[in-house]
Amino acid sequence: MTYAVDTIGFLNRVTGHQLLLWKVVATTTVFALAGLQVMLAARFYERTAFLGISGGTAATLHRWSGRVALVLAVLVAYSCIAGPAGPTSPTRVLLHSIFGIAAFVVLTVKFVILRVVKGGDKALPIAGISLFLVFAAIWATSVADYVTAR
Amino acid sequence: MWVVICGVFVALAVAAPVKILRTQSEARKATKEAKVIPVAAAKDVTKAKSAAATTGTVKMYEIAFTPKTITVARGATVTFDNQDTAPHTVTDTAAGIDSGVLNPGQKFSLVVTRPLDYVCTIHSSMHGRIELSG
Numbered sequence: 010m011t012y013a014v015d016t017i018g019f020l021n022r023v024t025g026h027q028l029l030l031w032k033v034v035a036t037t038t039v040f041a042l043a044g045l046q047v048m049l050a051a052r053f054y055e056r057t058a059f060l061g062i063s064g065g066t067a068a069t070l071h072r073w074s075g076r077v078a079l080v081l082a083v084l085v086a087y088s089c090i091a092g093p094a095g096p097t098s099p100t101r102v103l104l105h106s107i108f109g110i111a112a113f114v115v116l117t118v119k120f121v122i123l124r125v126v127k128g129g130d131k132a133l134p135i136a137g138i139s140l141f142l143v144f145a146a147i148w149a150t151s152v153a154d155y156v157t158a159r
Numbered sequence: 160m161w162v163v164i165c166g167v168f169v170a171l172a173v174a175a176p177v178k179i180l181r182t183q184s185e186a187r188k189a190t191k192e193a194k195v196i197p198v199a200a201a202k203d204v205t206k207a208k209s210a211a212a213t214t215g216t217v218k219m220y221e222i223a224f225t226p227k228t229i230t231v232a233r234g235a236t237v238t239f240d241n242q243d244t245a246p247h248t249v250t251d252t253a254a255g256i257d258s259g260v261l262n263p264g265q266k267f268s269l270v271v272t273r274p275l276d277y278v279c280t281i282h283s284s285m286h287g288r289i290e291l292s293g
Binding site: 017018021026028029079083086087089090092093094095096097098099102106109110113114116117120121123124154155 | 161164165167168169171172174175176178179181182183221222243245246250257259260280281282283284
């Protein structure tokens with residue numbers, strides 16, 4: 010517990026006591042990238058001619074934007090778990106925690122489908138869309154509150 | 160490599176509920192024991208020399224300051240009592256005062272010589288105001 014609080018103290022200092030703002034920016038970026046991921050996947054699954062780019066380019070962009078989103082998501086999740094995580098009220102906080110946990114469960118499932126399950130690629134669109142919806146819920150239960158509180 | 164990445168995902172997915180359960184357990188334990196925690200040394204807001212005329216208490220509970228607005232006399236000592244299960248801060252929006260992280264059960268006191276708008280920098284929805292009477 011002490012270690013976690015010290016970590017947050019450190020992060021607060023290095024962000025000039027603007028840790029929450031940094032988290033808001035990172036969470037919004039992850040949400041936007043998750044939306045882009047769905048659109049790029051729709052392109053390389055040939056469901057749309059999004060932006061007129063080729064399927065190969067869409068796949069490459071999908072991979073790299075996914076990596077950026079994952080790094081940001083892990084950093085935000087760590088700062089949440091090390092810091093404010095714990096309370097189950099009000100309801101917004103409880104829902105935010107549930108969606109946060111769900112995000113990493115879905116990510117794990119998606120990676121397992123990608124790497125382990127043969128022919129599992131049919132389930133990837135479902136996992137991808139689920140992930141986007143979970144990130145949308147995380148954003149709505151955190152950033153939306155941050156914005157409306159000001 | 161992907162195994163390591165999955166391991167990080169699983170660790171984060173498990174760490175959150177573990178922390179929630181631990182926090183809830185600590186809160187229940189703290190309520191049972193009802194420990195009296197000494198008030199931290201009062202911090203003077205603007206080096207006011209006058210003694211506190213009155214006192215006021217603001218409770219931090221369920222991610223909120225209660226009451227949100229408190230009115231006290233100039234020079235009053237206001238104590239912030241974290242009765243929540245989460246750490247909070249009392250941070251002046253106009254800069255100058257910052258309690259630092261107050262863990263559950265900790266208190267922070269200050270002598271008020273001017274109206275004050277404050278927030279918790281950990282929880283964006285937490286904000287409050289101290290007004291001066293008279």
